[in-house]
Amino acid sequence: MTFRLGAALLAGLWAMSAPSLSASEPEPPVPPHHRILDFADLDGWAEDDHAAALDAFLVTCGDLRDPDWTALCAAAADHRDVARQFFELFFRPVEITHHRTEALFTGYFEPELDGAPHASPRFRWPVYSLPPEVTGDGPWLSRREILSTDVMAGRGLEIAWVDDPVELFFLQIQGSGRIRFPDGRVVRVGYGGANGHDYRSIGQELVRRGVYEPHQVSAEVIKNWVRRNPVEGEELLMHNPAYVFFREVSEVPAERGPLGAMNRSVTPLRTVAVDPEYTPLGAPVWIEKDGADPMRRLMIAQDTGSAIKGAQRADIFVGTGAAAGDRAGTFRDPGRMVVLLPxxxxxALLPDLVQ
Known part of the structure; x- marks a missing residue:
């Protein structure tokens, strides 16, 4: 503590004597801060089901190519009966924080929509695959331009047609889902690309307009408002210019979770989406989520998301279907996230730690 205080005082004196940056010069980037913890510092660690976390870890660890990770993956399969000891023996908990960021936990799920392989009076809203001209090199057409012109017509890009444009909008937010046809067949779709526009929250827009208070907003509240106000609701959806395209991933068995960013099935309440700028994909992550539905458990960083930004930002995969969606929609909680690193x-982070 003495060294930290001394360093802070020296930094303050330097700042007073150093020339200030001009308005046109950007501030230098502030690196993330790392702090190694003990497993005893993790609230609820001893009570978790470490074997379930190890099973989730094994789903993706074979895809990790760095030698330290491959060695751990090779050892993991032999430690199923002593999963807690495996994590404690080969990993160290590291708390990663960054300036002006607070922990935020949300939830996501795999929706299931009613649809059909062809358009009909009931099934009128198409689920599109990625147009070949959308390369990701820059923004393409906005949501409004895609839906209000015939740019997509007659190109055979429809994977399926669904009966609810609001559910389709939220399917795009989730990035994957299942579409159940009238004959019982199920088509699973996964993220296939996007139009390159930044995501804008329609929930925040409703708050800005004074329709709701922030604590009142959830996915179901938004859906119900759009359905009660079809004209204004359609325009509200256009507030978000981002548009997501899909690809069919029906090769994934129905009993498995959807594919995450690592192209492997994610596991309910054991997979978390993170910002890979701070947390390596495939790493175990200890979650201490507070709020009305508190959670203390070991998860695996197996997914990402365009809205998941920051060292302490995480999106918890809850499961498939309406019940999972209802629970996921209630998550917007503070807490703490700790990454387990080899x-x-x-x-190797010690130069950052000794400050």
Whole structure:
């Protein structure tokens, strides 16, 4: 503590004597801060089902190519009966924080929509695959331009047609889902690309307009408002210019979770979406989520999302279907996230730690 205080005082004196940056010069980037913890510092660690977390870890660890991770993956399969000891022996908990960021936990799920392989008076809203001219090099057409022109017509880009444009909008937010046809067949779709526009929250827009207070907003509240106000609701959806395209991933068995960013099935309440700028994909992550539905458990960073930005930002995969969606929609909670890194990786951060 003495060294930290001394360093802070020296930094303050330097700042007073150093020339100030001109208005046109950007501030230098502030690196993230890392702090190695003990497993005893993790609230509820001893009570978790570490074997379930190890099973989720094994789904994706074989895709990790760095030698320290591949060695751990090879050892993991032999430690199913002593999963807690495996994590404690080979990992160290590292708390990663960044300036002006607070922990935020949300939830996501895999929706299931009613649809059909062809358009009909009931099934009128298409689920599109990615147009070949959308390369990701820059923004393409906005949501409004895609839906209000015939740019997509007659190109055979429809994967399926669904009966609810509001559910389709939220399917795009989730990035994956299942579409159930009248004959019982199920088509699973996953993220196939986007139009390159930044996501804008329609929930925040409703708050800005004074329709709701922030604590009142949830996915179901938004859906119901749009349905009660079809004209204004359609215009509200256009507030978000981002548009997501899909690809069919029906090769994934129905009993497995949808594919995450690592192209492997995600596991309900064991997979978390993170910002890979701070948390490596495939790493175990200890979650301490507070709020009305508190959670203390070990998860695996197996997914990402365009809205998941920051060292302490995480999106918890809850499951498939309406019940999972209802629960996921209630998550917007503070807490703490701690990444488990291989021992050598954790202690390689020591230059950052000794400050």
């Amino acid at each position: 021992i050598q990786r954790a202690y």
